[in-house]
Amino acid sequence: MRAVLVDPESSGHLAISEAPDPVPLSNQALVQVKAVSLNLGEVRRARRSEPGTHLGWDLAGTVLEPAADGSGPPAGSRIVGLVRSGSWADRAAVETRQMAVLPDGVTFALAAALPVAGLTALYALEQGGQLLGRRVLVTGASGGVGLFGIQLARLSGATVVALIRREEHRNLILQAGADQVVVGDRATEAGAYGPYHCILDSVGGQVLADCMHLVAKGGVVVNFGVSAGEQATIDVGDFFRIGRARYYGLYLFTEFGRRSATDGLGVLADLIAAGRLHVTINAEGGLAELGMQAERLFNREIAGKAVIHVD
Numbered sequence: 625m626r627a628v629l630v631d632p633e634s635s636g637h638l639a640i641s642e643a644p645d646p647v648p649l650s651n652q653a654l655v656q657v658k659a660v661s662l663n664l665g666e667v668r669r670a671r672r673s674e675p676g677t678h679l680g681w682d683l684a685g686t687v688l689e690p691a692a693d694g695s696g697p698p699a700g701s702r703i704v705g706l707v708r709s710g711s712w713a714d715r716a717a718v719e720t721r722q723m724a725v726l727p728d729g730v731t732f733a734l735a736a737a738l739p740v741a742g743l744t745a746l747y748a749l750e751q752g753g754q755l756l757g758r759r760v761l762v763t764g765a766s767g768g769v770g771l772f773g774i775q776l777a778r779l780s781g782a783t784v785v786a787l788i789r790r791e792e793h794r795n796l797i798l799q800a801g802a803d804q805v806v807v808g809d810r811a812t813e814a815g816a817y818g819p820y821h822c823i824l825d826s827v828g829g830q831v832l833a834d835c836m837h838l839v840a841k842g843g844v845v846v847n848f849g850v851s852a853g854e855q856a857t858i859d860v861g862d863f864f865r866i867g868r869a870r871y872y873g874l875y876l877f878t879e880f881g882r883r884s885a886t887d888g889l890g891v892l893a894d895l896i897a898a899g900r901l902h903v904t905i906n907a908e909g910g911l912a913e914l915g916m917q918a919e920r921l922f923n924r925e926i927a928g929k930a931v932i933h934v935d
Contacts, residue, residue, distance in 0.1 A: 625642070625643060625644075625645050625713055625714040625715050626640055626641075626642065626643075626713060626714050626911060627640070627641060627642070627643035627678055627710075627712060627713035627714070628640050628641070628678075628679075628680070628712040628713070628911060628914045628915065629641045629643065629675075629676050629677060629678055630670050630673045630674065630675050630676060630677040630678075630679065631675060631915075632675060634915050635915040635916045635918075635919045636667065636670060636914070636915035636916060636917070636918030636919040636922065637670040637671050637673075637915070637918075638670050638679075638712075638914055638915035638918055639915055640911055640912045640914070640915075643678060643713060645715055646710065646713075646715055646716060646717040647717065648689065648691070648692070648717040649717065649719075650691065650692040650693040651691055651693050651695060651719055651720055651721075652691055652717040652718055652719050652720070653687050653688075653689060653690050653691045653696050653697070653703075653717070653718055653720055653723070654687070654688045654689040654715060654716075654717055655683065655685045655686065655687055655688065655703065655705065655715065655716050655717075655718050655723075656685045656686045656687075656688050656714070656715060657683050657684075657685040657711065657713060657714055657715060657716055657934045658684055658685040658686065658732040658736075658933070658934055658935070659683070659684045659685070659731075659732040659733045659735070659736035659931055659932065659933050659934060660680055660682055660683050660684075660711050660712055660736050660914075660931070660932050660934060661682040661736045661737045661739075661740075661741075661768075661929050661930060661931045661932070662682075662914070662917060662918055662921050662929075662930040662931075662932070663681060663682065663740045663741065663768065664767070664849075664851060664921060664922070665740075665849075666679050666680065666681055667918045667921050667922050668922065670918060671922075677709075678709060678710045678712070678713065679709050679710075679712060680707070680709060680710055680711030680712030680713070680716075681706050681707060681708070681709070681711055681739065681740050682706055682711060682736050682737070682738070682739040682740055682741075683704070683705055683706065683707070683711040683716055683718070683736060683739075684702075684703065684704045684705075684726070684732040684733075684735035684736040685702075685703065685716075685732065685934075686700065686701065686702055686703070687699050687700060687701045687703060688715070691720045695720040695721075696720025696723065697720075697723070697725050701725050702725065702726040702732070703718075703723045703724065703725055703726060704723065704724055704726055704730075704735035704736070704738055704739060704889050704893060705718040705719075705722050705723030705724070705739065705885070705889070706718075706722055706723075706739035706740060706743075706885065707719075707722065708877060712911070712914060712932070713934075714911075714934060720886075721880075721884040721885065721886055722880070722884070722885045722886070723885070723886065723889065724885070724886045724887075724889035724890040724893060725890075726893055727893055727894060727896075727897035728897070729897055730893055730896050730897050732933075733905065733908070733931045733933065734896055734903045734905075735893060735896075736931055736932075737768065737903045737905060737929040737931055738889065738892050738893065738896075738903070739885070739889060740768075740876060741767075741768030741769045741771075741772055741929065742772050742888075742889075742892040743876060743879075743885060743888045743889065743892070744769045744772075744848050744874065744876050745769050745770075745772035745773040745776055745824070746772075746776060746888050746891070746892065747874060747876070747879055747888070748769075748773065748822075748824045748846040748848060748872075748874055749773065749776055749777055749780065749822065749824070751822065751844045751846050751870075751872050751874075752821055752822030752843070752844055752846075755777060755780040755781060755782040755821065755822060756780065756781035756782070757781060757782075757783075758781075758782050758783070758820075758821035758822065759782065759783050759784075759785065759817065759818060759819070759820045759821055759822075759840070760773075760777040760782040760783070760784050760785070760820060760821065760822045760823070760824070761784075761785050761786075761787065761811070761814055761817075761818065761820040761822075761823045761824070761835065761838065762774055762777070762784060762785070762786050762787065762802075762823075762824045763787040763811060763823070763824065763825045763826060763827045763831050763835065764787070764788075764825070764826035764827045764849065764851055765786035765787060765788050765793075765797050765800075765802065765805075766788050766789075766790070766793040766796060766797060766927040766928070767826060767851075767927070767928075768904075768928060768929045769824070769826055769848065769849070770786065770824070770826065771796075771797075771800050771904050771928055772892075772901070773824045774786055774797065774800040774801050774802050775800055775801055775901055775902065776901070777822075778801040779895075779900060779901075782821075782822070783803050784801060784802045784803050784804075785802065785803065785804040785805075785806065785814050785817045785818070785820070786800075786802040786804070786805050786806070787806045787807075787808070787811055787814055787827075787831070788805065788806070788807055789807070789808070789809060790807070791807050793927050794807065796904065796927055796928070800902075800904070804817050809830075809831070810830060810831065810834055811831045811834035811835050811838060812834050814834075814838060815837075815838050818838045818840070819838055819839060819840035819841075819843065820838055820839055820840055820843060821839075821840050821842070821843040821844075822843060822844055822846070823835045823838065823839055823843070823844070823845045823846065824846050824848070825845060825846065825847045825848070825849070826847075826848055826849030826851055827849065827850070827851050827852045828847060828849060828850030828851065828852050828853075828854070828856075829850065829852035829853070829854035829855060829856045830852070830854065830856040831852060832845070832847055832856065832858075833856040833857065833858045836858050836859075836862075836863045836871070837859075837862060837863070837866075839863075839866060839869045840866070840869070841866055841867040841868060841869065842867070842868045842869065843866075843869050843870070844869065844870040844871070844872055845869070845870070845871050845872070846872045846874055847871070847872070847873055847874070848873075848874040848875070848876070903928075903929060904927070904928030904929060905928060905929050905930075905931050906926050906927055906928040906929070906930070907920060907921075907926045907929075907930035907931070908930070908931050908932070908933065909932055909933070910932065910933055910934075910935070911932060911933075911934050913932070914932050917930045917932065918930075
């Protein structure tokens with residue numbers, strides 16, 4: 625089968641090649657991949673992985689062979705799912721607890737953008753509990769997780785403030801439903817609209833340190849990324865004095881140790897089918913162009929999601 629593997633000499637450190645077909649375990653279905661999407665984490669991983677490594681998390685496609693243990697959907701089902709590695713290919717072996725059947729009308733391209741970004745936003749907001757009438761801050765808001773986070777927070781009845789680095793992304797963020805947009809490399813200016821019951825941070829570094837002072841009593845700071853690539857000092861005493869505030873470090877694949885992705889993926893897909901959740905796809909291409917799109921994502925040239933059609 626065709627697959628995109630790590631190649632340090634190619635654009636994005638990735639190149640299309642031939643690879644063996646996957647051999648599913650008893651709890652895995654063999655899926656014909658129709659579309660995948662890119663995430664900053666895996667794009668960065670390509671630059672530090674051994675040549676020939678097969679990466680890729682998100683996928684959407686059709687079940688070729690159902691799981692041998694009888695779990696999951698039958699052959700021919702249209703699904704969305706994710707794997708720990710190996711989605712960037714014609715075929716993938718996917719655990720049935722890591723997939724959901726797609727509603728009619730949800731395209732493979734839209735579905736492929738959901739798993740990592742959508743579930744991260746969903747699980748992060750769950751840490752905030754009841755959000756109706758409360759304030760939510762989303763940092764790195766022009767990324768895939770940020771755009772889903774804004775929309776899901778608004779659907780939960782929250783007032784949403786978004787932090788972005790580039791003024792050119794303001795309209796995109798407002799269209800996603802943010803009530804206020806703050807542009808800058810620090811989160812301190814967002815303090816004018818706080819404090820916040822729930823903060824979603826994908827930036828880390830100084831932005832995370834700022835956020836620790838903007839959370840409300842009883843609120844939570846959920847950090848799931850370090851895109852800034854820098855360290856910062858946090859005054860733990862000041863954080864404690866806020867009162868019952870929490871810090872939660874979210875790593876998506878650790879979350880799956882205690883839950884199935886099926887329900888969350890189903891919720892997100894149903895919201896898209898109902899027209900209540902929208903996917904911002906700002907880059908598309910074929911499998912041979914995956915490395916080029918990965919390079920663009922690494923260089924922060926893409927807001928929203930990059931989707932690759934596997935045909």
